[in-house]
Amino acid sequence: MKVLTVERKILKKNEDIAAENRQRFRQANLKVLNLLSSPGAGKTTLLERTLERLAPPYRVAVVEGDVQTDNDARRIARHKVPVVQVITRGGCHLEASLVQEAVTNFELDQLDLLFIENVGNLVCPANYDLGEDLKVVIISTTEGDDKPLKYPPMFRVAHVCVINKIDLLPYVDFDVQKARDYAHGINPDLRFFELSARTGQGLEHWVQWLESLIPKPPA
Amino acid sequence: MHEMSVAQSIVQIVEEVLQEQNAHKVLKVVVKIGELVAVVPESLQFCYRAITEGTTLGESELVIQTVPVRALCQGCGREFSPQRPFFICPFCESSRVRLLQGQELQVSELEVEE
Numbered sequence: 001m002k003v004l005t006v007e008r009k010i011l012k013k014n015e016d017i018a019a020e021n022r023q024r025f026r027q028a029n030l031k032v033l034n035l036l037s038s039p040g041a042g043k044t045t046l047l048e049r050t051l052e053r054l055a056p057p058y059r060v061a062v063v064e065g066d067v068q069t070d071n072d073a074r075r076i077a078r079h080k081v082p083v084v085q086v087i088t089r090g091g092c093h094l095e096a097s098l099v100q101e102a103v104t105n106f107e108l109d110q111l112d113l114l115f116i117e118n119v120g121n122l123v124c125p126a127n128y129d130l131g132e133d134l135k136v137v138i139i140s141t142t143e144g145d146d147k148p149l150k151y152p153p154m155f156r157v158a159h160v161c162v163i164n165k166i167d168l169l170p171y172v173d174f175d176v177q178k179a180r181d182y183a184h185g186i187n188p189d190l191r192f193f194e195l196s197a198r199t200g201q202g203l204e205h206w207v208q209w210l211e212s213l214i215p216k217p218p219a
Numbered sequence: 220m221h222e223m224s225v226a227q228s229i230v231q232i233v234e235e236v237l238q239e240q241n242a243h244k245v246l247k248v249v250v251k252i253g254e255l256v257a258v259v260p261e262s263l264q265f266c267y268r269a270i271t272e273g274t275t276l277g278e279s280e281l282v283i284q285t286v287p288v289r290a291l292c293q294g295c296g297r298e299f300s301p302q303r304p305f306f307i308c309p310f311c312e313s314s315r316v317r318l319l320q321g322q323e324l325q326v327s328e329l330e331v332e333e
Contacts, residue, residue: 001246001333002330003328003330004240004328005327005328006236007325008232008326010228010324010325012232091221092221093221124257127257127258127324148304152255152303152304153257156255185306185307185314186305
């Protein structure tokens, strides 16, 4: 019997492909955001409202990840932006290889901003780097304000936290300050946006921030 | 349920190492899983068994070592175990902390037959 010291990262393959993606995106001078949330927090609606404001003037594309159906891709396609649907068929997260394949459908050099809408799940996608610049976690006021406490790995890896559906605050028990404090305790560097994708309340700050990320002037 | 894809990656790594080392039978596979990584040991065991059954890894034992979270305070420079879920220094209450361990997800050791 012999003991071999291995020390190899289990997700090394994914990390290698994510690094390739990141390099490709940088070469194309393109900002990439990975949108993460539980199902129903409003990722697709937020994307739709964002596209209405940003595309045009900016050139934006979307990768839609879902377990089944191309319903979300069809919603996005109405906004006349390039969109690719990735169906994971049961897979609970997107992996870098799926994104690498999906973006072959786009002219990356002709884009300013790429959104990757991950599968609705606050657990597994936290472990999988896709090559994005920033991870945006979206929670909504119809969920518990203790979401950050329940899913700390996700809030630890995220760069931005969007609190959506603030128009419903009078009707729900969600305490925005509590949610922010919990998330802040897990990740002091988190940047917050409070908004309602449905009514447009607070959307301006989010849109302005996205614009500030884009390295190129509008086409 | 990404334990299945984690199990598949483990098997891939083990097969690579076996080939590199010209070994044939693996008796034990030791993996390190950080507490902050959302992997459930029981699910991982189940998936590993399911995909290795009837293969050359069928008789191998998967040993999962859980790695506790340790952090270093950037404020006072002391090391501590964060009281989850918060990453706040118990000495100076700074939230500027760097994780030292707890995010591992790796195959650390193989026991093979000579």
